[in-house]
Each structure stands twice: as C-alpha cells, then as structure tokens.
Amino acid sequence: MSLIKKIFGGARESTEAQQSSKLTEYCEAVNFFGEAKAQYILGKMYYFGHDGTQTVPRDLVQAAKWYRKAADQGYAEAQYKLGLMYDSGEGVPQDYAQAMMWCRKAADQGVPQAQTAVAIMYHRGDGVPQDFSMAMAWWRKAADMGDAQAQYNLGLMYWDHDDIEPDHTLASQWFHKAADQGNSMAQYNLGLLYMRGHGVPQDIAQAMMWLVIARDSGEVLANKILLEIESRAPTAPFDEAQKLAKLWMSAHNSKA
Numbered sequence: 001m002s003l004i005k006k007i008f009g010g011a012r013e014s015t016e017a018q019q020s021s022k023l024t025e026y027c028e029a030v031n032f033f034g035e036a037k038a039q040y041i042l043g044k045m046y047y048f049g050h051d052g053t054q055t056v057p058r059d060l061v062q063a064a065k066w067y068r069k070a071a072d073q074g075y076a077e078a079q080y081k082l083g084l085m086y087d088s089g090e091g092v093p094q095d096y097a098q099a100m101m102w103c104r105k106a107a108d109q110g111v112p113q114a115q116t117a118v119a120i121m122y123h124r125g126d127g128v129p130q131d132f133s134m135a136m137a138w139w140r141k142a143a144d145m146g147d148a149q150a151q152y153n154l155g156l157m158y159w160d161h162d163d164i165e166p167d168h169t170l171a172s173q174w175f176h177k178a179a180d181q182g183n184s185m186a187q188y189n190l191g192l193l194y195m196r197g198h199g200v201p202q203d204i205a206q207a208m209m210w211l212v213i214a215r216d217s218g219e220v221l222a223n224k225i226l227l228e229i230e231s232r233a234p235t236a237p238f239d240e241a242q243k244l245a246k247l248w249m250s251a252h253n254s255k256a
C-alpha cells in the first residue's frame with residue numbers, strides 16, 4: 001500500500017481537524033523518507049488543493065517547496081512543474097531564468113511538455129536570449145514525442161512567421177498531426193489551408209470538414225467562417241462536410 005493510502009485511506013468522513021492531522025503526519029513521513037515521487041505528489045496535493053480523496057488546503061508556497069525537494073532529486077515532472085511556477089510567479093518570485101533552468105532539466109529528461117515550455121521561452125526570449133531556431137528545435141523534439149501543442153506551434157511557425165522561411169506543406173503536416181489529437185486551433189487552421197490550397201490540394205469539402213470538427217471542439221472562429229460560407233456560398237458541400245466530420249469524430253472517439 002502506498003504511503004498516501006496508508007495515511008489517508010478510509011478517511012473520507014474524517015473531520016477537518018483529523019484531515020489536518022493526517023496531512024501533517026504525511027508531510028513528516030515524506031520528509032523523513034525523502035522519496036522524490038512522494039514529495040512530488042505532495043506538491044501536487046498542495047498545488048491543486050486535493051489528493052483525490054481528501055480536501056487539502058491549496059498552498060502554492062508549500063507546493064513549490066515540495067516540488068523543489070523532488071526536483072533537487074532529479075524527478076523530472078517536479079522539475080517541470082517547478083519551472084512553470086517560476087514562470088508564472090506562483091508560490092515563488094517570478095524568475096524566468098529559474099523557469100528556464102528547471103524546465104530545461106525536465107526537457108533534457110524527455111518530458112515533452114517541458115520541451116514545449118523551453119521552446120516557448122526561447123520564442124519569447126524569457127530567461128534566455130530570443131532564439132527562434134532554438135524554439136523550433138525544442139518544439140520539434142516535443143512534436144516528435146507526440147505533444148499536440150508543439151505540433152501546432154510548429155505548424156504556425158512554418159505557416160507564417162517573419163523569421164522562418166514559410167513551408168505550407170510542412171505547416172499542413174504538423175497541423176494535421178495536432179488536429180488528429182484534438183487540437184481545435186490546428187483543426188481550424190488546417191481547414192483554412194484546405195480552403196486556400198496552401199500546402200495541400202484545394203478541397204472545399206475537406207476544408208469544411210475540419211472547420212466543422214473545430215467548431216464542434218469549441219472553436220468560435222471556425223463557426224464564424226462556416227456561417228460566412230453558408231451566407232455567401234449556399235451551394236457549398238455542407239452535407240458532405242458534415243458526413244466526413246461525423247466519420248472522423250467517430251473514428252477518433254473510438255480510439256480514445
């Protein structure tokens with residue numbers, strides 16, 4: 001049985017005082033044994049204000065403290081979360097250099113979300129000199145590991161960025177990868193590429209299919225474009241697009 005379950009197990013009906021006592025007991029145990037994973041879990045409990053069974057007071061300072069203990073032991077997820085806290089100034093003074101340092105440690109251990117964070121910091125120039133080539137390199141690492149946000153960002157960079165040579169074919173490929181994972185902005189932009197024939201053969205039905213999927217994923221811009229098409233081009237293949245969208249969503253929901 002895990003340390004958390006030993007301490008909190010069967011205590012759903014406990015009083016607030018009992019919960020506080022158990023939390024103190026857990027903190028002391030984690031501190032004594034020094035297990036990185038337990039320290040990380042305790043950091044998450046404080047960050048989100050719960051442990052899955054009990055209400056834990058949300059305390060960002062304590063969250064950062066326990067993330068730091070785990071991060072100092074090389075626990076990659078804790079390094080990443082600590083980096084995000086330094087980036088946003090949650091529980092610690094905002095410090096972009098520290099944010100980059102901790103996210104980079106996690107990124108070097110292969111955490112794709114951390115690799116995306118490092119790419120964003122290079123893109124913004126936070127904690128490091130702005131470097132679009134480095135941003136692209138880190139996004140590529142994360143994208144190759146399947147991170148949808150990184151795939152979407154690569155698509156944007158290849159589609160339209162002042163410092164990167166445009167490549168609409170690559171843009172469509174990365175948008176497609178992110179779109180297949182449910183990224184609504186990638187779905188929307190992929191629809192625009194099909195509409196314009198940029199990087200892919202022009203295909204109005206495919207364009208509208210992706211716009212319908214993006215709209216149904218909550219993308220307001222996609223709905224706006226669809227309404228404009230409906231008012232200006234009543235003969236557009238709406239029925240075909242709806243059928244294609246339903247087939248896509250059915251296939252992808254079945255994989256989930």
